[in-house]
Amino acid sequence: MAQAAAAPxxxxxxxxxxxxxxxxLVRLEFLCALVTIIALTVWSIVIDAxxxxxxxxxxxxxxxxxxxxxxxxxxxxxxxxxWFAGVVAPVLIIVGLMLIPYLDVNPKGxxxxxxxxxxxxIWVYCFGFLVLWIALIIMGVFLRGPxxxxxxxxxxxxxxxxxxxxxxxxxxxxxxxxxxWSAIFGGGVLLAYFGxxxxxxxxxxxxxxxxxxxxxxxxxxxxxxxMMGIVIKIVLRIGxxxxxxxxxxxxxV
Amino acid sequence: xxxxxxxxxxxxxxxxxxxxxxxxxxxxxEITESQLWTSAFRHGYADTxxxxxxxxxxxxxxxxxxxxxxxxxxxxxxxxxxGGITFLLFLSTVVTGVxxxxxxxxxxxxxxxxxxxLQYDVPFGMLMRNMHRWAxxxxxxxxxxxxxxxFLTGSYKPPREFNWVIGVFLVTFTLxxxxxxxxxxWDQLAMxxxxxxxxxxxxxxxxxxxxxxxxxxxxxxxxxxxSLLIGGSLVGPPALLRFYxxxxxxxxxxxxxxxxxxxxxxRKDGGIxxxx
Ligand code: HEM
Numbered sequence: 001m002a003q004a005a006a007a008p009x010x011x012x013x014x015x016x017x018x019x020x021x022x023x024x025l026v027r028l029e030f031l032c033a034l035v036t037i038i039a040l041t042v043w044s045i046v047i048d049a050x051x052x053x054x055x056x057x058x059x060x061x062x063x064x065x066x067x068x069x070x071x072x073x074x075x076x077x078x079x080x081x082x083w084f085a086g087v088v089a090p091v092l093i094i095v096g097l098m099l100i101p102y103l104d105v106n107p108k109g110x111x112x113x114x115x116x117x118x119x120x121x122i123w124v125y126c127f128g129f130l131v132l133w134i135a136l137i138i139m140g141v142f143l144r145g146p147x148x149x150x151x152x153x154x155x156x157x158x159x160x161x162x163x164x165x166x167x168x169x170x171x172x173x174x175x176x177x178x179x180x181w182s183a184i185f186g187g188g189v190l191l192a193y194f195g196x197x198x199x200x201x202x203x204x205x206x207x208x209x210x211x212x213x214x215x216x217x218x219x220x221x222x223x224x225x226x227m228m229g230i231v232i233k234i235v236l237r238i239g240x241x242x243x244x245x246x247x248x249x250x251x252x253v
Numbered sequence: 254x255x256x257x258x259x260x261x262x263x264x265x266x267x268x269x270x271x272x273x274x275x276x277x278x279x280x281x282x283e284i285t286e287s288q289l290w291t292s293a294f295r296h297g298y299a300d301t302x303x304x305x306x307x308x309x310x311x312x313x314x315x316x317x318x319x320x321x322x323x324x325x326x327x328x329x330x331x332x333x334x335x336g337g338i339t340f341l342l343f344l345s346t347v348v349t350g351v352x353x354x355x356x357x358x359x360x361x362x363x364x365x366x367x368x369x370x371l372q373y374d375v376p377f378g379m380l381m382r383n384m385h386r387w388a389x390x391x392x393x394x395x396x397x398x399x400x401x402x403x404f405l406t407g408s409y410k411p412p413r414e415f416n417w418v419i420g421v422f423l424v425t426f427t428l429x430x431x432x433x434x435x436x437x438x439w440d441q442l443a444m445x446x447x448x449x450x451x452x453x454x455x456x457x458x459x460x461x462x463x464x465x466x467x468x469x470x471x472x473x474x475x476x477x478x479x480s481l482l483i484g485g486s487l488v489g490p491p492a493l494l495r496f497y498x499x500x501x502x503x504x505x506x507x508x509x510x511x512x513x514x515x516x517x518x519x520r521k522d523g524g525i526x527x528x529x
Contacts, residue, residue, distance in 0.1 A: 021320055033341050055444035069393050098421045111526035125401075
């Protein structure tokens with residue numbers, strides 16, 4: 001008996017590296033498909049898709065929410081003007097994602113799970129995906145109520161909740177009252193952020209410059225600075241009531 | 254006397270058969286040698302290496318696969334099966350979507366009532382609608398998970414860079430498919446979610462009427478990036494028709510074509526990535 005049980009194990013160890021797709025993969029795919037279809041069918045029998053009253057252009061619901069998968073972007077609207085949150089940010093996300101294989105030149109961790117061989121890459125992706133995308137979606141679905149105000153799950157969604165608008169622009173907080181000088185100051189802050197960030201990165205990674213390449217490093221740090229900038233701006237708004245960093249007649253950031 | 258006694262099943266032997274798994278081949282033998290079976294199937298399947306290869310190579314649906322693959326790529330722990338599940342969910346939306354199209358008219362006066370009709374009068378209409386919607390939502394989640402897996406295993410690294418790029422197009426089109434479909438029930442949820450979403454186009458730099466630098470281009474609310482998308486200055490019947498065409502024809506065709514290229518590239522890039 002003991003021998004009979006041990007025999008198959010030995011056999012598995014002796015199996016060659018390459019296996020036939022039929023039956024080994026096809027049967028797995030079949031099982032996966034079966035489980036998926038059963039789960040989908042049960043879900044569809046148990047829970048009905050929503051259908052509210054007929055569309056009515058004169059009756060705006062409060063809050064009006066985008067489909068759930070876009071709520072991260074809708075939440076960024078609190079901190080940025082629509083041209084950034086609704087247009088530039090999505091484009092940057094798509095382009096930035098497409099650039100990943102060309103910017104990440106670390107040859108390690110190709111085709112297997114590893115944290116230690118590519119810590120930075122994993123951290124950046126997990127932060128972007130789990131925090132800036134998923135966490136904001138969860139917040140948008142469950143915590144954003146009328147007027148896009150924050151409500152805790154136990155709080156009543158009061159459509160008349162008053163939230164004081166006390167935010168000021170960064171130049172104003174620093175005492176600038178003149179339009180032109182505010183714009184120059186704000187622009188200076190942004191330039192300094194990107195300039196110093198880029199400079200510091202190039203200095204720290206100067207040894208890698210030759211192997212990685214100038215353009216790669218430049219693009220990498222710009223995308224990283226933009227991502228960090230979004231977080232910084234969220235913190236500035238929530239912690240310090242800062243609305244814009246730079247205000248000009250054309251665009252404000 | 255002894256011969257006439259009823260045969261007592263040997264329990265020990267029976268249990269041994271169960272434990273060793275022999276019972277399965279016994280049952281299989283019972284079935285495949287039955288009259289019903291042999292009348293339907295003219296000959297058996299001999300599990301030879303040659304037949305294993307032919308099963309894949311001479312089947313139009315299965316030949317997307319290689320005939321042999323590395324052991325490591327078989328592990329669910331490695332792929333999470335997420336790409337395959339995404340594809341299956343896409344196929345489910347195609348099937349249920351075609352059925353919904355028989356009953357749905359993308360016209361302002363009809364759309365909402367066609368939904369009601371589907372739900373209350375069409376046999377299995379509600380189920381088809383539920384499956385279509387939930388498969389679409391699930392597909393959004395699985396495609397994100399698939400992408401997450403591909404990132405964690407570093408599978409976008411050479412030689413698979415370009416398949417990652419195709420993948421980013423695919424995730425974008427998956428979201429657009431879901432978004433254009435969101436409008437079609439033509440209820441309050443649909444209209445206002447799409448209003449919120451398409452309002453963003455108004456802020457496109459240069460091309461949206463409220464976007465930065467719009468005044469230099471001269472776009473107006475009735476003639477800008479947003480009105481191109483929704484066929485007017487607010488989400489009305491023209492938007493419904495546009496989203497319907499995009500949802501049922503344009504985006505599925507593009508996404509389908511990209512999936513074909515995606516699968517082809519997996520093969521050309523040497524199969525599923527692995528530690529080598
Ligand atoms: C409609 C969407 C998609 C479908 C149906 C799809 C399907 C698949 C399938 C079936 C595989 C085989 C391995 C597996 O199941 O994991 C795969 C692999 C792959 N996918 Fe996708 N995919 C989609 C979207 C994406 C996205 C969004 C990305 C990345 C941005 C991506 C990048 C890749 C890469 C790089 C591989 C090769 C993985 C490896 O070699 O380990 N795909 N895809």
